[in-house]
Amino acid sequence: MAKPARVRDPLGLRRAVSGWLLPALVAAMALLAAIALGGAEAAEALARRWEGGAAAAMLVQLQPGLDPVPAAEQVATLPGVAEAIAMDRERLSALLHPWLGDASGLPLPPMIEVRLTHVREADIVAQGIAEMLPGAQVEQHGVWVARLSALARSLQAMAWMTLALVGGLATAILAVATRAGIAARRDTITILHELGATDGTIARHFAKRVAWLAACGASIGVAEALPLLFALGRMASPLLGDGLEMPWLALLALIPAAALIAWFTALSAVRMWLKRLP
Amino acid sequence: MVRLEDITLSYRRGENPALAGLSFALEAGSFTWLMGASGAGKSSLLKLLQLSVRPTAGRLTVLGTAVHTARRRALPGLRRRIGIVFQDFRLLPHLSVLENVALPLRIAGRREVQLRADAEEMLRWVGLGHRMEDRPEALSGGEQQRVALARAVVARPALLLADEPTSHLDEPQARRVVSLLQEMQRLGTTVVVATHSPNLIQDFPAPILQLHQGRLLSHG
Structure with missing residues (x-):
């Protein structure tokens, strides 16, 4: 004969809400959530890098004969400009070297390198430069980079939406599991109710059990996600420079978050069911 | 203690009420037999x-609470002062006999040590001190009945209700159970026992509530 249930489990929930199905489903949800988090982090890093790097820079070609140093000082006063530097011949030659070879003998136009406070200032700054330095040509390579940045932001938003969807699905799965547990222990719940147990006491027994299973499942899911995220980070490293910074805190927070969702879902499902009793 | 005034109980609209026009009162510390044919x-x-x-x-x-107007949240506390012996025992199969008996005390939030001592004492009182760690399914019908009785009285309820508590027992066991119920009454508990057995009523005289088709036929 099996050993009698432990007294901490008067509802017998170790049997009624057991097995691998609930932890496995929560693990799958946690895995998806972890990947969504990693994706959101990668998209954020890409957008940040693009917005703060190439997109926020522009090259200004001045009219031949114009001194780039005072022009750069003038440009630096424009709102939205973080820095404006006159490019000397050596730097220009170095930049052109991959395409033209030794360009030191060529007539090179005076150039200014402008760094913006933010990529969104590009149009205003370009307009200011056009008014300030007539005939100057502004090379806005930031436009396509800004489009890539917008794409990264969209990916990030989608990742957050996926995370919300996964949260909703997890809630639904936990509610179904709790209802199955209630159905399996209907008589026991009724007896406890008739002996004077409060709704809160009965609901907390369910909540503890379901939260524990959800935490176990989420731990497995997060652990499974780690190698995938490392691989994702490695693949993204050429684009991200330093590679993907792992969102450790958010990943670890998935476990208590799953437990909390489970706790409140079970609590409300059981309380709702108990309202049928007088 | 218990007062009913023109009580009607219908389980579904349009159906004949299970109870109709019921009015009576039970004094604190009284023992009352509840009689009537099946469906009464x-x-x-x-x-x-x-x-x-x-x-x-x-x-x-x-127990001093107007149940017809009481808020739902007030009822669990009141239920904890009522002991019930169900006709079908309603023991929890996944708990030991001892844990079944300790359940009302656990629900009432008693301390573990005291709770265990009280439950053990109660099981010895009903003659089941040797079956504490068994599961209910391992017990005979009569033994399960006594476990149900022990669970009903372990928290020293103010009101004890028993629905056919001797239906699964032979004559000597039935008399022993009624003696236990009367002992509870002597300790101050109000006891209401539903039975079909005229022999028991004859051997243990007490006021009788006689029901017929949901109405009170006689009280006294």
Whole structure:
């Protein structure tokens, strides 16, 4: 004969809400959530890098004969400009070297390198430069980079939406599991109710059990996600420079978050069911 | 202690009420037999008194609480002062005999040490001190009945309700159970026992509530 249930489990929930199905489903949800988090982090890093790097820079070609140093000082006063530097011949030659070879003998136009406070200032700054330095040509390579940045932001938003969807699905799965547990222990719940147990006491027994299973499942899911995220980070490293910074805190927070969702879902499902009793 | 005033209980609209026009009062510390043929309304009356259902109409007062107007959250505390011996025992199969008996004390939030001592004492009182760690399924019907009785009285309820508590027992065991119930009454508990057995009523004289088709035929 099996050993009698432990007294901490008067509802017998170790049997009624057991097995691998609930932890496995929560693990799958946690895995998806972890990947969504990693994706959101990668998209954020890409957008940040693009917005703060190439997109926020522009090259200004001045009219031949114009001194780039005072022009750069003038440009630096424009709102939205973080820095404006006159490019000397050596730097220009170095930049052109991959395409033209030794360009030191060529007539090179005076150039200014402008760094913006933010990529969104590009149009205003370009307009200011056009008014300030007539005939100057502004090379806005930031436009396509800004489009890539917008794409990264969209990916990030989608990742957050996926995370919300996964949260909703997890809630639904936990509610179904709790209802199955209630159905399996209907008589026991009724007896406890008739002996004077409060709704809160009965609901907390369910909540503890379901939260524990959800935490176990989420731990497995997060652990499974780690190698995938490392691989994702490695693949993204050429684009991200330093590679993907792992969102450790958010990943670890998935476990208590799953437990909390489970706790409140079970609590409300059981309380709702108990309202049928007088 | 317990007062019913023109109580009606209907489980579904349009159907004949299970109880109709019921009015009586039970004094604190009294022992009352509840009699009636099957379908007379005995179980419905016990359900009403144990707060498993609320009256459809009328006024019901149990242990000083007006149940017909009480808020739902007030009822668990009241239920903890009522002991119930169900006809079908309703023991929890996944718990040991001892844990089944300790359940009302656990629900009441008693301390573990005290709770265990009280449950053990109660099981010895009903003659089952040697079956504490067994599961209910390992016990005979009569033994399960006594476990149900021990669970009903372990928290020293103010009101004890028993629905056919001797139906699974032979004559000597039935007499022993009724003696235990009377002992509870002597300790100050109000006891209401539903039975079909005229022999028991003859051997243990007490006021009788006689029901017929949901109505009170006689009280006294």
